[in-house]
Amino acid sequence: MKKDHSGWVFILPALVSFLVFAVYPVLRSFQLAFYDAGVMHEEFIGFANFIEIFRSERIVKGFINTLKFMLVCAPVVTILPLIIALLGFRMKSWAQKGIRFAFYLPVLAAGPAISMIWAWLLRPNGLINVLTGTTISWLGTNPYAFYAICIILISGDLGLSIIIYMAAMGGVNDELHDAAKLDGCSLLQEDFYITLPLIKPTIGFIFFIKLVGVSQIWMYPYMLTSGGPNFGTTTAVLEIYNQAFKFGKYGLASAIGVVFVLVVGAIAFIQRRFFKGKA
Amino acid sequence: MKYIKYSFVIILAGILIMPIIWMIAGSFQTADALIKIPPKIISKEMGIFNYIKMLKYPIFKWTLNSTIVSVSSAILSCMINLMAGYAFAKMKFRGKEIIFTAFLVTMIIPSQITLIPSFLIIKNLGLYNSYLAVILPSGMSAFSVFLFRQYIEKIPDEFFAMAKIDGANESQKFFRILIPLAAPVIATILIMDFIGNWGNFLWQMIVLSDENLRTLPMGVARILQQEMINRTDGLPGYGVMMAAATYSFIPMLIVFIGGQRYYLRSLFGGGIKG
Numbered sequence: 001m002k003k004d005h006s007g008w009v010f011i012l013p014a015l016v017s018f019l020v021f022a023v024y025p026v027l028r029s030f031q032l033a034f035y036d037a038g039v040m041h042e043e044f045i046g047f048a049n050f051i052e053i054f055r056s057e058r059i060v061k062g063f064i065n066t067l068k069f070m071l072v073c074a075p076v077v078t079i080l081p082l083i084i085a086l087l088g089f090r091m092k093s094w095a096q097k098g099i100r101f102a103f104y105l106p107v108l109a110a111g112p113a114i115s116m117i118w119a120w121l122l123r124p125n126g127l128i129n130v131l132t133g134t135t136i137s138w139l140g141t142n143p144y145a146f147y148a149i150c151i152i153l154i155s156g157d158l159g160l161s162i163i164i165y166m167a168a169m170g171g172v173n174d175e176l177h178d179a180a181k182l183d184g185c186s187l188l189q190e191d192f193y194i195t196l197p198l199i200k201p202t203i204g205f206i207f208f209i210k211l212v213g214v215s216q217i218w219m220y221p222y223m224l225t226s227g228g229p230n231f232g233t234t235t236a237v238l239e240i241y242n243q244a245f246k247f248g249k250y251g252l253a254s255a256i257g258v259v260f261v262l263v264v265g266a267i268a269f270i271q272r273r274f275f276k277g278k279a
Numbered sequence: 280m281k282y283i284k285y286s287f288v289i290i291l292a293g294i295l296i297m298p299i300i301w302m303i304a305g306s307f308q309t310a311d312a313l314i315k316i317p318p319k320i321i322s323k324e325m326g327i328f329n330y331i332k333m334l335k336y337p338i339f340k341w342t343l344n345s346t347i348v349s350v351s352s353a354i355l356s357c358m359i360n361l362m363a364g365y366a367f368a369k370m371k372f373r374g375k376e377i378i379f380t381a382f383l384v385t386m387i388i389p390s391q392i393t394l395i396p397s398f399l400i401i402k403n404l405g406l407y408n409s410y411l412a413v414i415l416p417s418g419m420s421a422f423s424v425f426l427f428r429q430y431i432e433k434i435p436d437e438f439f440a441m442a443k444i445d446g447a448n449e450s451q452k453f454f455r456i457l458i459p460l461a462a463p464v465i466a467t468i469l470i471m472d473f474i475g476n477w478g479n480f481l482w483q484m485i486v487l488s489d490e491n492l493r494t495l496p497m498g499v500a501r502i503l504q505q506e507m508i509n510r511t512d513g514l515p516g517y518g519v520m521m522a523a524a525t526y527s528f529i530p531m532l533i534v535f536i537g538g539q540r541y542y543l544r545s546l547f548g549g550g551i552k553g
Binding site: 015 | 291292298299301302305314317318366372378385393397398399400415416419424449478481484496503507520521523532
């Protein structure tokens with residue numbers, strides 16, 4: 001009985017935190033989704049919030065844009081780091097360290113800092129327009145604002161995956177590479193027949209966390225375009241924030257959260273099944 | 280072939296690092312130099328004037344706020360999760376595996392769905408606009424508990440058994456035996472939590488509105504918005520923006536370089552052994 005007692009004592013703080021800031025909020029969110037809830041009032045209104053989601057142009061666009069961001073960015077931030085890691089993992093260890101550091105720098109600057117630089121680079125007579133010989137208002141017109149946000153997001157989202165891929169590739173048994181060389185495999189054949197199949201679970205895992213990660217995008221639109229122009233870059237999470245903390249509609253925001261979790265959860269589930277089925 | 284490979288990687292890395300070089304170089308440039316076409320990385324009129332202008336914002340106060348909430352959150356959640364990880368790894372009690380599994384399930388709950396209720400809890404506790412509002416919710420982390428449990432399970436039981444023979448109670452075992460032995464994984468989690476909390480800008484924005492409590496990422500976001508509107512000579516204050524961006528980049532760089540060994544190790548789930 002003594003043992004029982006101390007185990008629970010040690011687990012208690014984590015358990016309290018788990019109940020208060022994980023279990024309760026999830027349940028409460030599902031409840032709030034069916035209420036007209038604001039700062040001072042709460043009233044049951046059935047499915048009205050969910051109907052409102054489909055009626056509101058900005059929320060519908062938020063969901064569509066979120067899916068577009070996932071579709072465009074998630075594959076890029078999965079595959080581009082893979083290519084870089086494939087090119088890099090046979091290099092000498094100082095070169096590998098250099099690659100990891102170089103690609104990790106933008107990750108460290110990601111967020112408000114990187115937004116500022118891009119605001120300057122993308123201004124109408126900024127460097128990007130000068131280099132490409134255009135005069136596009138990148139952040140002020142559709143569909144350019146969407147592409148601009150994609151580029152900014154991707155630039156800060158490669159480093160971690162490169163590190164993880166390189167570690168996975170380094171873990172592949174050297175004997176397999178040696179055997180392949182003896183059989184006269186070219187490096188490209190080695191990549192395709194040995195390295196890639198062996199790290200396939202890692203690729204699936206990265207794709208999964210990137211899909212989920214990209215789905216939560218809100219900061220760059222919030223900082224650079226305020227979700228505009230004409231809601232062209234608003235996202236589901238940004239709309240949760242706007243509806244709740246700008247307009248005080250907690251119920252509607254919770255309903256967006258519930259739909260968001262269901263949609264992203266379904267996509268993530270299908271992705272997992274797809275990768276497991278093929279491996 | 281080899282050169283093509285190297286040049287591809289170098290060019291791509293160059294493209295990604297360019298904005299950061301512009302950020303640092305631009306922070307020392309005059310407003311005129313920043314709108315010149317093409318902009319120059321080095322010019323004659325370079326100086327620290329943008330950093331001086333930046334001081335009209337309470338940037339050190341923001342840094343202090345960020346440091347306070349990030350360090351406290353990291354220590355608090357590290358303690359909570361270390362205790363739980365220790366219990367899961369070395370103690371027997373009823374319901375252990377059920378609770379552990381329940382904890383793990385929270386890993387797939389996105390923070391977006393807990394956002395509004397968590398905010399209401401903080402508000403009802405009267406903690407809105409306080410450091411505690413930022414610190415408290417960063418308690419249990421399934422990822423940390425999982426990592427701690429894995430690491431502690433590998434520590435031989437003899438260490439704890441011997442301490443018990445010497446008459447140590449549970450808390451003495453925790454502080455005198457466990458913490459020194461688990462120091463590397465504790466460092467890893469502390470650094471990860473610190474970085475995570477530093478950048479958890481959405482939550483900070485929701486629970487803090489008081490000017491005096493603003494964190495550095497919030498402040499930098501504010502500078503961006505202010506300087507885009509408050510134009511001097513008809514121009515946004517790009518220099519001040521670059522200075523603020525560079526300034527906010529430095530703490531992350533220091534933590535990353537200083538803690539690189541621990542930070543990278545964590546990504547492999549303790550799978551790498553020296």
